[in-house]
Amino acid sequence: MLTRMQPSDRMKPDRARPFCARPLLPLTVAAVILACTAAAHAAGRPLVPAATDAAAHWWIWPALLFIVTFGLGIVSVMGGVGGGVLFVPIVGGLFPIHLDYVRAAGLVIALAGSLSASPTLLRRDMASLRLALPAALVASVFSAAGATVGLALPQRAVQIALGLAITGVGVLYLRARSASSNHEKNGDAFAMALGIRRVYHESSSGAQVEWSVRNTRAGFAAFSLIGFAAGMFGLGAGWANVPVLNLAMGAPLKIAMGTSSFLLSVTDTSAVWIYINHGALLPLVAVPSILGMVLGAKIGVRLMIGAKPESVRKVVICLLFIAGARSILKGIGIWS
Amino acid sequence: MPVVHRRRAIDPERNRHLVMNTAAGHCSSAPLPGKRTYASILEKGTRTGAAALAAAGLVFFLGILPPRVSPASCAAHWSLPVSEYTATVGVRTGWGWLADLPASDSLCMAAIVLLVLLTPAGYALIAFTCWKKERVFSVIALAEIAVMLLAASGLLKSAH
Numbered sequence: 001m002l003t004r005m006q007p008s009d010r011m012k013p014d015r016a017r018p019f020c021a022r023p024l025l026p027l028t029v030a031a032v033i034l035a036c037t038a039a040a041h042a043a044g045r046p047l048v049p050a051a052t053d054a055a056a057h058w059w060i061w062p063a064l065l066f067i068v069t070f071g072l073g074i075v076s077v078m079g080g081v082g083g084g085v086l087f088v089p090i091v092g093g094l095f096p097i098h099l100d101y102v103r104a105a106g107l108v109i110a111l112a113g114s115l116s117a118s119p120t121l122l123r124r125d126m127a128s129l130r131l132a133l134p135a136a137l138v139a140s141v142f143s144a145a146g147a148t149v150g151l152a153l154p155q156r157a158v159q160i161a162l163g164l165a166i167t168g169v170g171v172l173y174l175r176a177r178s179a180s181s182n183h184e185k186n187g188d189a190f191a192m193a194l195g196i197r198r199v200y201h202e203s204s205s206g207a208q209v210e211w212s213v214r215n216t217r218a219g220f221a222a223f224s225l226i227g228f229a230a231g232m233f234g235l236g237a238g239w240a241n242v243p244v245l246n247l248a249m250g251a252p253l254k255i256a257m258g259t260s261s262f263l264l265s266v267t268d269t270s271a272v273w274i275y276i277n278h279g280a281l282l283p284l285v286a287v288p289s290i291l292g293m294v295l296g297a298k299i300g301v302r303l304m305i306g307a308k309p310e311s312v313r314k315v316v317i318c319l320l321f322i323a324g325a326r327s328i329l330k331g332i333g334i335w336s
Numbered sequence: 337m338p339v340v341h342r343r344r345a346i347d348p349e350r351n352r353h354l355v356m357n358t359a360a361g362h363c364s365s366a367p368l369p370g371k372r373t374y375a376s377i378l379e380k381g382t383r384t385g386a387a388a389l390a391a392a393g394l395v396f397f398l399g400i401l402p403p404r405v406s407p408a409s410c411a412a413h414w415s416l417p418v419s420e421y422t423a424t425v426g427v428r429t430g431w432g433w434l435a436d437l438p439a440s441d442s443l444c445m446a447a448i449v450l451l452v453l454l455t456p457a458g459y460a461l462i463a464f465t466c467w468k469k470e471r472v473f474s475v476i477a478l479a480e481i482a483v484m485l486l487a488a489s490g491l492l493k494s495a496h
Contacts, residue, residue, distance in 0.1 A: 058411035062397065100418040108448055112386070115454060119379035122371055129368045129462070133476045140480060144487045155417065194472065195365035265378075266480065269455040273487035276449070279422040279429035283403075283444035284410045287393040290448075294386065 062288040065091065069109075069289045073296020075319065078303060078312040081173070082236035082264070083293045084110035086316070089166045089323030092159070093330055097285060099155050099162070103234025104275035105286040107147075107268045109293045110236030114264035116294070126258030130196045131213060131251065135259075136266035138220050139227030139237070143267045146231030147274035159331030162233050163324045169239050170320035173313070187212025200255065211252050219249040223263075231271035236264050368473055370465030374458040381454040388447035396440040403441040404433065430490040456484050 069087060076083045088106040092099045121127035150158055187197055197212045213219065222244045230237040241260035245251045251259065275281050395401050405425045413421050422429050428436070433445040463477035486492065 058407045059397075061411055062407075097414050098417055098421070101414055108451070112382075112451060115378055115382045115451060116386075119375040119382075122375040122378075125367070129371055129374075130365065130473070133368075133462070133473055133480070137476055137480050137483070140483050144483065144492060148492050151418065195470075197365045265455050266459075269452055270484055270487045272452050273484065274492055276445075276452070277430045277488070277490040277492075278418050279427060280418040281445065281448065282410055282414060283393075283396055283441045283448075284407050285414070286448060287389060287396065287444050291390060291393060 058284075061095070061097075062284060065095070065285065066288040066292040068094075069292030070296040070299075073293040073298075074300040074303065075296075075312065075315060076293075077297045077300030081316055082110055082238040083113055083297065084234060084236040085166070085169060085239055086319060086323070087289065087293065088234045089162060089327050090319065091289070092162065093323055093326040099158055100151060100275075100278070100280045101282045101285045103147075103150065103158075104272070104280040104282075105289045106234035106236075107230075107272045107275065108281065108286050109290055110230075110264050111268040111272060112290050112294060113297065114236070114261050114268065118262045118265055121258040121262055124258075125198065125200050126254055127262035128196065128198060128251075128255060128259050129262075130194055130198075131245075131255075132259050132262050132266070134194065135220055135223045136263050139223040139230070139263060139267040140270035142224045142227035143231030143271040144274055146228035146233075147271040148231075149228075150232035150234075151274070151278055151280065156331045156333070158232070159327050161331075163327030163329075163331060165229060165233055165235070165324075166320055166327060167324035169235075170317055170324055172239060172243070173317050173320065185210050185212060188214050188216050190216040198255075200252070202254075209252055211250075211255060213245075213249040213251050215249050219244055222248065227267050230264075230267055231274070234271075234275075237267055238264060368462065368466060368470055370461050373465070374461055377458050377461065378454055381457070382451065385447060385451040385454070388450055389444065392440070392443035392447045396444050399440070401438055401440040401443070404436045404439045405441060456481055459484075 068091065069083075072086045072090065073083060076086050084106040087109055088099075088102055091097065091105075092102040095102070118127065122129070153161075191197070191213045194216075196216075197210075199208050199210050201207075202209050223241075226237045226240040226244065229235065229240070238257075238260045241263055242253075242256050245256035245259055246253050249256075272281070396403060397407070405427050409425055413424050416424060421427075433439075433442045436442045437446065459477045459481050463474045463481065466474040466477065
């Protein structure tokens with residue numbers, strides 16, 4: 001049986017209260033900022049001086065990064081996507097910053113979001129350490145490999161691959177509108193050996209839900225690909241973790257989302273070290289981006305209650321397709 | 337043809353970590369030892385790291401302390417690939433930022449690294465607390481720490 005997956009099904013943090021009667025206003029502002037930046041670059045009349053004059057007007061860039069990531073933070077939380085998946089293609093496509101630094105900042109953004117969510121998820125038993133630890137080991141080995149390969153490839157190749165990946169994520173969000181409620185109760189032999197068999201309290205129905213996972217080996221193999229893509233492109237990996245955990249392995253949706261969020265904190269840590277060691281983590285890029293995304297996400301959480309999930313979802317899908325197309329065009333040199 | 341999932345009987349000898357929740361009639365494995373402490377480490381560490389990052393960011397952007405690489409120089413060269421950037425601005429890679437403390441951008445790096453170190457710290461706790469009763473997870477945690485140490489060591493450097 002399949003049920004529609006709504007962003008409102010996603011876990012809501014504690015103490016979330018509506019405080020704004022016009023939730024789409026900040027969305028509109030963010031969209032306008034992004035559209036203006038894109039249009040100005042496309043017209044060859046950047047809103048801020050070109051990269052050659054960047055030294056004299058350096059302060060504009062972190063300010064713009066903060067504003068854009070603040071908007072992305074709002075949109076990403078309301079749309080139920082990780083910050084990194086929007087940050088890397090949009091900032092990598094619109095700012096004159098080499099993709100190496102954008103990917104590094106994207107990973108730290110995803111890491112920061114995951115670290116702040118994980119304590120609540122662990123305490124409420126929404127993230128399973130028994131499931132996450134082996135999956136994260138596989139994913140983090142490959143994320144380190146992906147980061148190493150990504151830094152070795154020429155920027156154009158990474159831009160094209162990133163564009164294709166982001167377009168793929170957009171297609172995934174467009175088509176994967178279903179979540180499996182037919183979750184596994186017994187588990188396969190590997191799951192039983194690891195003791196992946198838990199009960200969680202479903203607050204919406206008040207029921208005790210017994211769950212385990214199936215296809216464990218195939219699922220863990222999928223995490224190798226997810227980890228590689230996460231490290232190579234600097235994206236979080238929630239967009240792929242949740243379908244694997246929920247649809248392929250049969251974990252309940254809330255457990256899949258909670259475990260996925262925790263997994264990011266491990267997967268991204270390995271890849272971030274690779275970027276740090278190469279000198280690709282620039283404070284001028286990372287600090288305003290992290291702070292903007294964190295503040296935006298906090299506002300987004302509060303706005304989420306009054307928002308229309310379908311509208312936000314459409315905005316996110318549009319942003320993914322635009323950013324993916326922009327990345328591909330930039331990679332092949334048509335729209336530099 | 338519908339897929340039939342065969343229910344497997346649970347062998348109590350082979351699944352000693354499973355405990356019966358008699359009130360609800362469910363069979364469930366016990367949470368891993370150290371889970372709540374791990375959550376506390378992440379919670380306190382993230383708060384501290386975020387506060388440190390905001391403070392270091394203020395020091396960096398307001399120019400309270402001199403940076404290793406000035407923001408102007410950074411912005412002028414950030415369109416270069418990382419290997420060319422580090423060579424051009426003359427900044428040390430790897431753990432070189434530690435030697436430049438208390439430069440303001442090194443302070444920002446320290447705050448970020450504080451966040452990045454939270455997961456290895458949590459894994460060290462899991463490796464320790466699971467050693468007696470959940471040896472498999474202890475070994476997995478140790479393997480994960482080894483992967484992170486390898487990544488942090490700088491041995492996995494690619495030729496750009």
